[in-house]
Amino acid sequence: MRKDYRHWQRIPTRWHDNDVYGHVNNVVHYAFMDTVINTWLITEGGLDIHRGPAIGLCVESHCNYRSSVAFPEAVDAGLRIGHLGRSSVRYEIGFYPEGRDDVVAEGHFVHVFTDRSTRKPVAIPADLRAAMEGLVVA
Template identity: 90%
Template sequence: MRDSYRHWQRIPTRWADNDVYGHVNNVVHYAWMDTVINTWLITEAGLDIHDGGAIGLCVESHCNYRASVSFPDAVDAGLRIGHLGRSSVRYEVGFFLEGRDDVVAEGHFVHVFVDRTTRKPVEIPADLRARMEGLVA
């Protein structure tokens, strides 16, 4: 399962991530997805979040939970692209306990790229698309 992901980022859990049941609360997984995707976009794909003409807006997200994670665990977040369209991209993220092969959660996150000012859909910029193609599963 791990080998189907193209990019990896380790994410430590925080004490505040645990809920009253003693495991990481479900909403935290969505924040992790947002973090791994946007970290990759900024550091690896060159997305200019402050002045770029196109921005990605989340139009859909989903997560399936397979096993619990608790502080002080760290998770390895694997990122791949399941679909690359003209103006949209579906990122797929798998979460694994540090150094283990069993997925604890997996989800997806869809961005539609829009003009920063008008918010109308635009084609994914060519340089960004080229980087994304390297993550297509």
């Protein structure tokens, strides 16, 4: 349900997102997940994707499809955090047609934060963790 998400971002669909069946192809939803998560990490969490010492690597992603959406519709992407560990975070994302309450798809995406150079797990940086705590749901 929309009320269960802490952050929202509207994502426009593009002409080439549609497949031969006339709806946004399933793989595009994974790009939408990347978009909403990384936009939030950069703008709200302060993550420096180019020079920061820690980076988030995707180790798991999943999506359940409920209905379809097609260009030129936009989707409202809701973001929350279902689990916040020492070095990992599980984001949960809900996609809704623009301004509607029927879910198109729901997914999750797990980042493990690592040292940029060694790729060994590290603690989520303190400032980023503090921002993430505002997205955590019980």
